[in-house]
Amino acid sequence: MIEIKDIYKSFSGNEVLKGISGLFQEGVTNLIIGGSGSGKTTLLKCMVGLHQPDSGSVLYDGRDFTPMSYEERIDVRKEIGMLFQGSALFDSMTVEENIMFPLNMFTTQTRSEKLDRVNFCLERVNLEGKNKLFPSELSGGMKKRVGIARAIAMNPKYLFCDEPNSGLDPKTSIVIDELIKELTEEYKTTTIVVTHDMNSVMGIGDYILFLHEGKKFWEGSNKEIAHTDIQELNDFVFASRFMKAAKDKF
Amino acid sequence: MNFTNFGRYILLLKSVFRRPEKLKIYLKEIAKQMDYVGVGSLGLIAIISTFIGAVMTLQIAFQLVSDFIPKTIIGSVNRDSSILELSPTISAIVLAGKIGSAISSEIGSMRVTEQIDALEIMGINAPGYLILPKIISGITMVPMLVIISMFLSITGGYIGGSISGAVTPAEYIQGITTDFNPYTITVALVKAFVFGFIITSVPAYEGFYVKGGALEVSLASTRAVVISCISILVCDYLVTQLLL
Numbered sequence: 253m254i255e256i257k258d259i260y261k262s263f264s265g266n267e268v269l270k271g272i273s274g275l276f277q278e279g280v281t282n283l284i285i286g287g288s289g290s291g292k293t294t295l296l297k298c299m300v301g302l303h304q305p306d307s308g309s310v311l312y313d314g315r316d317f318t319p320m321s322y323e324e325r326i327d328v329r330k331e332i333g334m335l336f337q338g339s340a341l342f343d344s345m346t347v348e349e350n351i352m353f354p355l356n357m358f359t360t361q362t363r364s365e366k367l368d369r370v371n372f373c374l375e376r377v378n379l380e381g382k383n384k385l386f387p388s389e390l391s392g393g394m395k396k397r398v399g400i401a402r403a404i405a406m407n408p409k410y411l412f413c414d415e416p417n418s419g420l421d422p423k424t425s426i427v428i429d430e431l432i433k434e435l436t437e438e439y440k441t442t443t444i445v446v447t448h449d450m451n452s453v454m455g456i457g458d459y460i461l462f463l464h465e466g467k468k469f470w471e472g473s474n475k476e477i478a479h480t481d482i483q484e485l486n487d488f489v490f491a492s493r494f495m496k497a498a499k500d501k502f
Numbered sequence: 503m504n505f506t507n508f509g510r511y512i513l514l515l516k517s518v519f520r521r522p523e524k525l526k527i528y529l530k531e532i533a534k535q536m537d538y539v540g541v542g543s544l545g546l547i548a549i550i551s552t553f554i555g556a557v558m559t560l561q562i563a564f565q566l567v568s569d570f571i572p573k574t575i576i577g578s579v580n581r582d583s584s585i586l587e588l589s590p591t592i593s594a595i596v597l598a599g600k601i602g603s604a605i606s607s608e609i610g611s612m613r614v615t616e617q618i619d620a621l622e623i624m625g626i627n628a629p630g631y632l633i634l635p636k637i638i639s640g641i642t643m644v645p646m647l648v649i650i651s652m653f654l655s656i657t658g659g660y661i662g663g664s665i666s667g668a669v670t671p672a673e674y675i676q677g678i679t680t681d682f683n684p685y686t687i688t689v690a691l692v693k694a695f696v697f698g699f700i701i702t703s704v705p706a707y708e709g710f711y712v713k714g715g716a717l718e719v720s721l722a723s724t725r726a727v728v729i730s731c732i733s734i735l736v737c738d739y740l741v742t743q744l745l746l
Contacts, residue, residue, distance in 0.1 A: 302619055329625035340616040354624045357523050412623075 253278050254299065254410060254442050259308035261291075261298055268294045269305070270466040278409075278442040281433050281456045285448060286463035287488055292446045293337075295463065296414055299444070300332060301325055312410065330358055333403030333441075335413040339395040341387040341402070347374070348383035351402045358406065373401035377431060393424035397431070404435060411436065413445040417452055425449060429456045448488075450495055453477065462488070511707045517629040518637065518703075531635035539601055539636075539702075540643030544650070546600065547593055551651040554588055555580065555658025556665075563668035576669045577659070577677020584655035585686045586746075591738050593651045594697035597644060598730035602705040605636055606726035609709030610719035618710070633706040637699060644698030645691050652690065689745045696737050704730045 254276040261269040268291045276282040284292045297303040299310050301317060310317040312328050320328070341350050351370045355361060361369070374380055377397040387395060396416060403411060413432060417425035433456045436443040445452065453460060457474035464484045472480070477489055490496045522528040562576045609632055612618050621628040656678055663669035669677075705726035712722045 300623055302622060326625040329623060332623055332625075334620070334623045336616045336620060338615055340620040342617055342620075343611075343615075354626075356527055357624065357626055406624075 253313055254444065255311040256295075256299060257309045257311070259295065259298055259310070260306045261294055261303060262306055268466050269298065271308070272461075272463070272466075272468050273308075274461045274468065274471060276442055276444050277459065279437060279440040280443070280458035281436050282442070282444045282459045282461070283453060283457040284444060284446045284461050284463065285453055285457075285488070287448065290463040291466040292448075292463050293414060296412060296444065296446045300334060300412055301329070330406065331409040333406065333408030333411045335396065335399045335403050335411075335416055337415045337418055339387070339399040341390075341395060341398055343387055345386075346383065347379070347385050347387070347390070347398050347401075350387070350398060351405050354402070354406050369405060370401075373405050374398075376404065376435070377401045392419050393421075393427070396420065396424075396428050400428075400431060400435070404439070407439065408441060411441045411443040413443070413447075415447055415449075416445060417447060417449045422451065425451060426455065432456065450489065450492070453489070464488070507707075510711065511703075514629055514633070514707055514710060515703065517627060518633045520627050520630050522630055522634070523626060528631070528635060531631070532638050535635045535639035536643050539597075539639045540646060543597055543600060543643075543647060546596060547647050547651050548654055550592065550596055551584075551589060551654040552658035552661070554592060555584060555655035555660075556662025558583060558588070558655070559659040559663040559674070560666055560668055563663070563666075573669050573673045574677035574680060576663065577674040578680055579677075580659040580674075581656055581678040581682070582686060584659070585652050585690050586742075587738075589651035589655055590648050590690045590693040590697060591734065593648055594644065594694070594701060594734045595731055597647070597697075598701045598705075598734060599727055601640075602701050602727050602730045603723045604705075605702060606705035606709040606723040607719055609633075609706055610712040610722045611709075613710060613712045614715055614719060629710065633703070633710070636702040636706055640698035640702030641695050642698070644701070645694040648690060648694035652687075689741070692745060693738060693741050696741060697734050700733045700737065701730050704733060 256272060256274050259269050259272045260267070272295055284295060286292045294303060298305045305318060308318070315328065317325065317328055342353065345353065348370050351373055352366050355366045355369060359366070370383065371380070374382060377400050379394060379397055379401065382394070387398070390398065416428050416432060420428065429452050432443060432445060435441065447453065454474050457477070460472060460474060460477060461468060462470040462485050470480060470482050470485050477485070480486065558580050559576055562579050566573070566575060612632070618628045618632070621631060660671065660674050663674050664671050708722040708726035708729070712718050
């Protein structure tokens with residue numbers, strides 16, 4: 253479980269996050285949604301420590317992450333897996349080496365044990381046998397799946413996904429969404445997905461936190477989102493003609 | 503580099519020298535970087551040093567017009583110039599262009615594609631993992647390259663003098679063996695050590711704090727080479743002033 257309390261963050265006087273709070277439970281898919289520039293990626297980066305919030309706290313199962321020293325943070329970070337928007341695979345390494353990298357750094361497993369874990373993770377994301385390929389040889393969807401495989405290699409308690417569907421076709425997006433949901437339920441991870449993809453919102457959003465201009469405007473589930481009377485949220489959710497037409501069916 | 507940048511550079515170096523997470527992986531990375539910096543630059547350094555030595559001999563011979571000055575001086579001047587200045591400084595400036603730009607581009611690309619963020623999230627000390635092996639390879643391989651460069655520069659002088667007839671082989675050898683002060687080698691190696699540190703750490707700093715995309719990476723790479731070259735020249739003066 254991750255709890256954020258009253259997070260504020262500004263860059264050069266421009267306030268990006270204005271007192272965001274929320275509770276992200278384990279075993280469910282938590283979504284942070286909002287339009288471009290609403291502060292969702294900044295919030296995610298504050299949560300994982302890539303940005304230091306100006307004030308507020310991030311609690312990982314009660315452990316306050318924000319005031320921790322570099323050394324203390326490492327222990328929490330070993331429990332975090334993250335899928336980046338651009339996958340962030342290491343170019344100079346093969347798929348196998350990418351997934352094995354955190355295992356090499358932090359475990360004392362033998363090579364065959366690590367290889368077994370790599371193969372298990374690849375199998376889990378339906379990429380069996382792709383061990384020796386380099387990131388440049390993979391499609392966008394495959395890169396995302398390798399990114400997920402690397403993120404789950406260390407059995408993380410907390411899984412963060414930054415726009416996992418960006419740049420993917422609708423079919424591959426659904427595959428990635430379902431994979432994230434399956435892994436969350438299977439391993440009981442606290443999963444937080446930053447997205448503005450409405451298919452993801454409707455498909456896997458167990459808990460949704462809607463940000464608008466750096467503030468929390470709404471929180472609830474995908475079943476509730478279609479029935480709110482908040483103008484900003486409705487403008488965001490039903491922006492497309494398709495969603496407008498489908499509104500009555502929700 | 504203004505004071506803010508210099509402060510950030512020092513703070514980055516502090517992170518670089520944190521205890522490695524796993525020594526074995528760092529050693530593997532160091533070996534890889536040594537191969538790139540040392541073996542990968544050997545051909546370029548060899549060609550440049552040999553030609554500079556040869557040209558030096560011809561130019562010294564051209565300027566020695568007095569019959570009262572023995573031709574053995576050509577060898578002596580070539581030797582001392584090569585050891586004290588040309589081999590360490592020219593090699594460092596060439597390496598700043600070759601290795602410095604590569605380091606800055608590599609780390610800068612990793613920054614803009616979030617690979618450095620990925621390392622941080624995993625709990626890995628990104629400055630240590632990415633920069634420490636490069637600095638260690640720089641401070642070990644650049645002095646080795648400079649030693650090779652000294653040898654080839656003096657040999658180049660011999661070849662150039664012999665082919666052109668500017669100095670006979672016997673006079674040249676007599677020149678390079680007369681009044682040799684081994685301390686000059688120490689000075690050159692101190693310079694090489696300092697230059698090796700500069701041409702790896704400065705570009706690494708420039709790459710590590712890149713913001714933006716491909717354009718910013720290329721600008722950082724250019725800035726890295728310029729700052730490295732200026733730093734080399736300033737440190738060259740300071741080390742010479744201190745040690746000679």
